[in-house]
């Protein structure tokens with residue numbers, strides 16, 4: 001029997017705003033399957049986003065949903081989680097939202113190790129505003145504001161998250177769709193701040209400018225560059241040149257923020 | 271039983287007022303001269319099972335209080351000048367998403383880093399015009415430690431009652447001075463909580479105008495599920511660009527304050543009945559003004575004081591009436607004419623309005639005001 005996504009979609013909220021071939025929808029389906037696997041209760045689950053095409057995701061889902069301001073999802077979500085630690089809090093958003101304007105909130109959520117899961121949809125571009133370069137646009141790539149090629153170096157989102165203190169970091173791609181739900185489910189189950197970067201695509205504003213002839217070509221690139229962690233372990237640095245490692249990249253048990261704050265309350269009430 | 275009396279600093283009183291009102295969440299970022307509010311909240315909130323968090327900046331702080339409030343927790347943040355500028359985008363978010371939050375902003379010299387420890391009254395326009403777009407604003411400007419306590423309680427009440435951000439803006443003098451304060455007993459001051467939805471979850475809409483201009487607000491994590499956005503939204507909380515809906519929603523949000531000005535506006539008239547010269551002042555400046563008015567009376571001059579307690583909405587009706595009966599109005603303030611401009615606007619030329627402006631980090635003293643009273647009479 002095919003999976004029933006409708007159970008989690010808000011009635012009357014489709015069709016979505018995403019362009020044909022946009023990877024964000026694939027991520028949404030992965031998230032839905034992960035939530036289904038874990039049996040998360042709708043009333044007890046908040047999905048929080050910033051601004052951008054990716055950040056439109058919560059509106060389609062039948063949970064407590066909070067579409068905040070550009071870059072601020074992690075900070076709003078921190079307020080929700082602190083005030084109601086028993087809620088599952090999931091953040092979703094784009095690469096620009098999370099690593100440019102929201103970069104500060106992102107690293108501090110990692111540092112606090114607050115028990116939330118952040119799904120970052122990295123299409124290497126500011127899609128919603130028409131394709132300006134983001135901190136995740138590869139050097140040399142074309143964007144509407146890098147007509148001569150991007151002079152900026154790009155962030156490695158996973159390394160950034162690990163460096164900032166996130167205790168679960170995974171990476172998947174929109175091509176490897178059946179892996180997305182597994183990564184997200186494992187991330188949600190992890191106690192602490194978990195980050196799942198999904199490499200996806202924006203055919204409309206990135207593909208077009210960077211000589212991808214079709215969405216299929218963009219998807220094939222994701223297939224070609226992705227190397228699972230296990231396989232990567234057996235490869236030389238030369239072989240890994242230009243590849244992107246996928247799977248669970250980092251996992252660590254560390255004190256979780258709301259649990260630590262519960263101890264603060266205990267100490268204060270002594 | 272004798273009431274609890276204490277010798278308290280203004281910022282401490284603001285924190286105590288918040289706790290009295292039932293505040294359960296504080297998100298902040300340290301900044302002089304407001305930091306003591308955060309410090310007291312960090313001590314007291316966990317004692318009552320509340321949560322304190324020091325965020326990475328004022329934008330994050332503002333975001334966290336909106337998030338916490340959406341779970342039903344009464345939430346507070348405190349800041350000063352530069353921090354208020356940073357909070358502005360999300361103050362607008364709290365306006366459009368109609369989320370109750372209280373912001374204590376202690377006024378110091380500006381713009382920019384300005385004079386971090388110098389008193390000022392130059393953020394009152396920022397309270398109304400700081401965030402972009404049309405929106406309603408409530409801003410309270412207390413003049414004593416006792417009043418800072420009471421007005422913080424009232425700020426929470428107004429935030430909950432009208433589902434919007436409310437600002438309490440003491441100047442640095444009021445926030446940092448120490449005075450005797452008599453703690454109200456529990457139940458002595460009114461404490462208002464937001465209206466909870468009465469419809470079954472399936473029928474709930476977060477902006478359901480069947481219940482009036484201030485629709486009931488559910489909380490995340492309850493049996494009610496809903497969507498919140500900073501986009502223009504329809505009654506169900508989802509984005510809309512439908513012209514008639516957007517217009518009606520925007521107008522309703524302004525109306526929440528405009529139609530309830532008499533419920534919100536508070537002021538004090540001191541010796542105004544027979545006054546020929548009126549001083550219109552707020553915050554610590556009003557204390558100098560009261561002294562000057564008393565001195566003027568001793569010298570046979572019929573002076574009075576109109577003290578603004580609620581700066582926004584501005585006490586237009588009352589100040590217009592004052593303008594109709596006095597020969598002149600004097601507006602001392604620690605900025606370059608923000609209140610003066612408002613007074614001129616509402617008085618509409620009925621009486622001359624003369625400002626006394628100080629932005630040198632020094633308070634306006636009674637002597638300065640008395641001199642002006644003598645000139646104007």
Ligand SMILES: Cc1ncc(C[n+]2csc(CCOP(=O)(O)OP(=O)(O)O)c2C)c(N)n1
Pocket residue numbers: 051052053054055070093094095096097098123125126127128129134202
């Ligand atoms: C404060 C602020 N600055 C700028 C914008 C304009 N803006 C909206 S979405 C966006 C970029 C979104 O890019 P990303 O997060 O990568 O999401 P995508 O659209 O690619 O999914 C920008 C710059 C805004 N809404 N708010």
Ligand code: SF4
Pocket residue numbers: 017018019021022023024053054123127128201202203204205
């Ligand atoms: S512009 Fe790009 S990111 Fe936005 S919906 Fe279209 S394809 Fe997706």
Ligand SMILES: [Mg+2]
Pocket residue numbers: 094095096121122123124125126127134
């Ligand atoms: Mg993007």
